[in-house]
Amino acid sequence: MTITSELTSMPAPAAPLDLSPPSRATAVSRSDIRAITSVEVNGETHLLGEHRDFRRNQALSAFLPEHGRFSPAWVRLRNGERLEVHQHPTKSMVMVCRGSVRFIGDDERQLTEGDTVCIPAGARHGFATAPGEEFHGLSVQFEGAGLYEDETAPRVRYADAGSAAGAGAERGSFAELQRLGAERLRRYAERHPLFRPFDDGRIANDPRMRERFLSALYVWSVYFQRMLYARQSVCTDPVLRELYADHLREEFGHDVLLRERHGVTETVYDPALEAAGNWFLMQMHGADEAAKIVIVHLVVESSCQVFGERTAPAFADRTADTTSYFELHAEVDEDHSELGMDHLRSLAPEQFPALMRVCNQAWDQLELAHERIAAYLLG
Template sequence: MTTQQISPVPQPTTFPRPLIVARDTIRALTSVEVGGEVHQLGEHRDFRRHDELADFLPEQGRLSLAWVRLRDGERLDIHEHPTKSVIIVCKGSVRLIGDREGMLAEGDTVCVPPGSLHGFETAPGEEFHGLSVQFEGAGLYEDEVGPRVRFTEAATAAYTDLERLNAARLRRYEEHRLFEPFDDGRIGADPELRRRFLSALYVWSVYFQRMLYARQALCVDPVLREVYAGHLREEFGHDVLLRERHGVATDVYDPILEAAGNWFLMQMHGADEAAKIVIVHMVVEASCDVFGNRTRVAFPHSGTPEESYFDLHAAIDEDHSRIGRDHLRSLSPARFPELMTVCQRAWDQLELAHDRIAAHILR
């Protein structure tokens, strides 16, 4: 009797994310005793006094060092290389993008494993000076003709495909039947149609607010949480503005409209941040920009845009639709097939919600 040998199941290849080490987390040495005398060091932070840094640094190797600088909105595109690399922020600040994102301040250190996607970008007026260190083989750009890096053109192409899909769905949305009674003047001339429209729209507006609250409460990325907080501040209370400024007085219950609204809310509980950006900004906010411009004709207002729900959305939603694009551009190409599906489904749900609003107007 022979025993069949079972081959081990191959495990998927994964790359660890870059390690960010704040300077203050490296234990400081302020003095040292030599020959019986204590000598002051000011502040000395040896990298090997940090456990994770000590594990990352090799005991032997050919050291390569290079000063690096970005300034005034410059960007080092997302790339990878076959050797470990350490980047030390010596002056200024810079944003890490790629497999991990975060703002880096003076004194911070980033440890980049082989194969990890990463890049750096500065904001307009911002400047970053750093030291790039490699421990094995030639420096990344030591050979100017054959640098040891690979830029992620595939990620750029995948992101472009997502933008094209979203633009196509946005063009389709511009032809939605909801806008017909606005374009032909029926809603502007008929108070009853306006009342029906406002009552149904209010249901969607409440779900939009709840979606933003849920996203803010559940976000664990400190950089994105701050971006989301700014968006929430600008959108806060628009459901109340709609109800009070435009006289919503009738409750509407529609199970399909409720189901579509709940789909967006539930995505904030289960989706990752990239999918949330696609849903909230590429789809919902892009549609709101079109919506505000197409519907405000029926609600003329003599005050400031902040006093009209429709004027306000026509004014701010184009900017809101661009939030999070840098995060999406930093992703691996492998993420985009899933995000394309998310984009399609979000547009499907949004069109369903607006179908129901149109049905209440035209019943």
């Protein structure tokens, strides 16, 4: 079965968890996963029956992957309980593990043990049990955080919300896209393996590691320049074309700065790094302008600011009278990440689910590129 869904955020965990994966097999009881039974959206409380997100358990959260992230949760309704019709911004799959339940919304049918529902982003859907009926299921989201992983910021919009709340939810679509970008940026800053050699001091004390890092980074820097050239060459919107031109003028030649200022001489070829770089380049030829703004500014430029701040200390040269590649990006990329946001604010609400998918895809590709740089610098 197929449906369609929209809206909300990429919430952070309520408290820091030990993210070290277990070194031995670990059994986790369903009762060890904290349950919630309701959630507040736009000031209204909505009943969930029983919802147990796997990432509310420390052992499961440490075991589940962050890259290519998916989010499973146990769900239960019984004795006439109902999950009202709602929408969310990520595709979801619900599997009936025991009992039966009525699937409601844009499509309706009775589901029994073994049935699976595939719910695309934007679909209006819900579930309802009859008196005496019970349903146990597994709900899985395949893009980012679980729907109620952070119950203080649920990634849902309910169809039965009042008109004022509903209008607020629509106007909040840009805010939800920003929150998604901010959450992916937080995870990148806190968990990406590229930063470990910088944080523990290895790269500052190993000249060969520094050389390998600079050579691999140069490949990514050249792709970024090519992205900006490509975007500029095909843009037909006069306002955005001028905006892009200003950005290109400020970024022009940064690959040359990296090569000459930091003495890059080694040639690097890594197929995964090339594939990720080409993904970004191809989006500049095929995506619409809103998607390009998300990719270049909400994702790449946002990451560049964190990247510059985390890596600059390892390449600091107080005797030099010129700014390093890393210091430059730590200084200017905060402003660059804000370019094009007015254009995104002007979009219709129905455009944001697709932009949120693009945002996740761009972050996945960027993290892949930086994982390959990390792998190369470590030899």
